[in-house]
Amino acid sequence: MFYTFFVGAVCVYGFSTFYAVSDNYVFFLPFNIIFALAIGYGLSSVKYASFRKFSWVCLFIPMGYILCYTIVASTEKGKEFDTYKKYKGGLEYYLLPWMNNNVGILEFTLDKKEAPEPIHWMTVSAVEYIQILKSKGYTNEQIRKL
Template identity: 45%
Template structure:
């Protein structure tokens, strides 16, 4: 019962530090600190959405984007874009 409380308390403490705030802003495209510190999140941006929405970030994700584009092109032969987004 105390484990979720520990996760939330840790997130709160880290979000108060300057390093935590900076990290949160840098990784905001993924969900920031919530993505990295709370294991039960389910609304995170996946590779396909990241590529389709053309999200910009400072991380080197060129290989990820290229592979996602190849996957999307292959799937477009069999599925509409709305179905691919659901994957």
């Protein structure tokens, strides 16, 4: 199993290293989950019964994300960051991997929201894309669902 995980890690992390996008951490999540399950599998196959009893601990990994989010959200810098990045989803966007109800660039542009940081390059592209979709007969509600 070591070689299987090693090859998987090289492929995932190698691809993520060379695929330069701002949120490339998303590529790491599937392998991290597989790795966590492998740790649980390894603990369950150990000869000592005391280790086998704790193989289920890997299921608490989501609690680690929630704990980090709670700790950062309680700090002054965390609150400032959350306010500054609220247009994107705030701390939840950056610290919780289950991206629920995050605002995409199309929704952001359709609602004519303003960001506190320069993202003109992204909104210009979104406006062009929205115009193309509208020329094809899409409504604002249909565009939001894309």
